[in-house]
Amino acid sequence: MELGLTQEEFAQAHGFSIRAYGDMENGGKISMAAMYALRESLRMGPQARAQFFRLVTGDAPSLRGLTVDEGLARVSAKWAEIHLHNQQSPTVLMDGGWNAIHFNAAWAGLFESVEPHPRDHPLDNPLRFCFFHPDAPRIFLDWEEGWLVTAMCQFAHHYDLNPDSEQLVEIRRRISQDSLLESVYVNRVSAELTERGVERIIEGDGNDRPLLVDGRPHHALLTVSIPWHAREYGYQLLTLSYGNQGSGPATDTAEPRPRRTSPAAQPGADATPAAAEASFAGQATREERPSPDRAVTIGQLLREYRKRSGLTQELLPRVTGLPVTFRTYRNWEAGRDQPRKEYVAPLAAALKLPKSVERFLYTMITRGDPPTRGVRGGPIVERATKRWARTHVDDRNQKAPTVLMDGAWNVLTCNDAYRALFKHVPPDPLNHPTLNGFRYVVFHPDARDTFAEWYEQWAVPYLVEFGATLMRDRAAPHPEHLALLSELRADPYLWSIYTGRVHTELQGSGTAIGFEGDGDVRGMYLPAGGGDSERIFQEVLVTAGVPLHGKEYGYQFCTLALLA
Structure with a gap:
């Protein structure tokens, strides 16, 4: 009633049948799924949500x-x-x-x-x-x-x-x-x-x-x-x-293993809850054991790989060439201090850390993401991308125009709806939207006719994201990014935007601005019919994200959903 809706109006707006919703209001059975859906649809506050959970399940959340x-x-x-x-x-x-x-x-x-x-x-x-x-x-x-x-x-x-x-x-x-x-x-x-x-x-x-x-x-x-x-x-x-969308039925029909098994047969594994509680409380453990609170710490990682390399604590600072004393390094392994982020690379080289472990160490030290590994992954990443796109880009599962791009905005794949959205764009060997999202927005002349408020809502955010990418990877910028920078520098108008407005944004909150404007409603001018002579204004909801497997390479996807 607080929403000002009748039973019929609420049921139709939120996907319930009128009869089923009426039964729920009159004391009928409410499933767990319906309970969670209703908590959101009825815009319940925390106390009301907790009370509703208690009424449905008999427990307090x-x-x-x-x-x-x-x-x-x-x-x-x-x-x-x-x-x-x-x-x-x-x-x-x-x-x-x-x-x-x-x-x-x-x-x-x-x-x-x-x-x-x-x-x-x-x-x-x-x-x-x-x-x-x-x-x-x-x-x-x-x-x-x-x-x-x-x-x-x-x-x-x-x-x-x-x-x-x-x-x-x-x-x-x-x-x-x-x-x-x-x-x-x-x-x-x-x-x-x-x-x-x-x-x-x-x-x-x-x-x-x-x-x-x-x-x-x-x-x-x-x-x-x-x-x-x-x-x-x-x-x-x-x-x-699964089924039509996944890999199909499993061939292994064995019964699942029991919920409780004996602890893993690892040296020093605690076998009782009491021992586990003691570990978590921070009681002393052997040097070889992991931290009782954290699964692995910076000091434990350094110590493990130093021992594998055969180096002593005294020798390691000299091998790396780091300007630190033996006591400083010993404090790193003991967890009393930690290395600075610029020490990660020489430590990784001396300890022969796998690249993925080096990036893990960087994240533990800085609490932030390490620089991207490039603009695209190898065969393993490509296979994961194809499987990911089957679920999130393919027209069978995603009806809205959607594109997946690598770390230099090259199009890895897009659906038919995305191709249809830009079918009016003249061919271009470099700057077509089905080839490179950034190049189309910034360099293709059609973009200024297609995107409403091109400067403010499309060009500036894209260029801000480009500038943020260069800042993130400034120690070793990718050649494809440097090539784009050279092209910007060659165009006086674009260069003035980049060195003026974009530079100002990057000095403020620009690094947090996504070029897609995730969640924004923006405008496009699209052909009314088969030709390009007459265009009509269309609002689009812009949403974007990152496939987890491609995060290290700057992969991004963008969807332009036409609004009625």
Whole structure:
């Protein structure tokens, strides 16, 4: 009633049948999926949401540990309309604490048989479901190896970057109370991150995962996207594609392993919850054991690779040529201090760190993303990109015009809707929108006729993003970026924009501006008919993001959804 809608109007606006919604208001059964949907649709405040959960499930929910700005939430809702609710496959949008912000009907249907839980239901928090809910191994087949280890590697990374988050601290505490989970965290996750670094954190994107769907085992294609507007908040869109959208039924029909197994057979693994609690409390451990709180620390990483190299603490500073004393280096390994970011490269060279581990070390030291590795990946990344695009770009799953670009804005793939949107653009061997998004907006003359407010809403944001890219990789700019810079310098008008307005933006908040303007409604002038003689004004919702597997290479996708 507070929304000013009748039962009929509310039901039609939010996808319920009039009869079903009327029954719910009159005391009928409310499913978990309907409860979560109604909490959002009725715009309930925190207290009302908690009370509604209690009435439906009989339990009190835990409070969400992360708060979001109202503006961010509004953009996320618009973003979800394009990239989540249009998906046929189960899809969920999560914040940095893995709280489910939005999910589609397919996601709710996948977990319809899961028992209600005040904290760990997959419609509330998929990570906590995977870790703690007793139904997780029944649905996530090969639970420990196929799901748990990867999820815990990602959690360990978030926890290292956000050690003061009450929500993450609580998850860490609950891990410490479970002997199996603590053993995986302290031993297996530590080993995985030490050996593979960033690669282990992002590898889930594009992998097949065994999954129980309607009582039958399937191989689901797991893909992960990062909304551009929330990339600094840890948001992730997770999609599980199977059947026509994924890899099809699984051939392994074995029963899933039990929820509880003995702790991993690792040297020094704690075998009891009491021992795990003692470790988490920070009691002394042997030097070889990982940190009781963090899965792996900067000091442990340095010590492990120094021992592999056969170097002593006294010798390592001299081998690296770093201007530090033996005592300073010893403090790094002991965790009393840490190296500066400019020391990462010489340390990596001396210790022969794999590139992915070097990037992991950089992230632990700086709490930020390392410079991109280039503008495109190799064969493994290309395969992951093709699989990712099948779910998020292909016309079968994404009806709105969508393009996926590499780190130099070269088009890796686009759907037919995107090609149709720009079919009026004259051919160009370099600057066509189906070849390079940046070059089209900045250099192609048609862009100024197609994009309304070209200067303010399209050219400046694109050039700001270009400038931010050069700043990020200033130590070793990519040749393709330098080539674009030379072309800008050769055009007096574009160069004046870049050295004037764009420079001012970059000195202020420009580095946080995405060239796509994720969540913006912008204008385009599109041909009214078959020819280009008459154009009509069309509003488009611009949304953008990053495929997780391509983050290291600056990959980005952009969708231009025409509004009625």
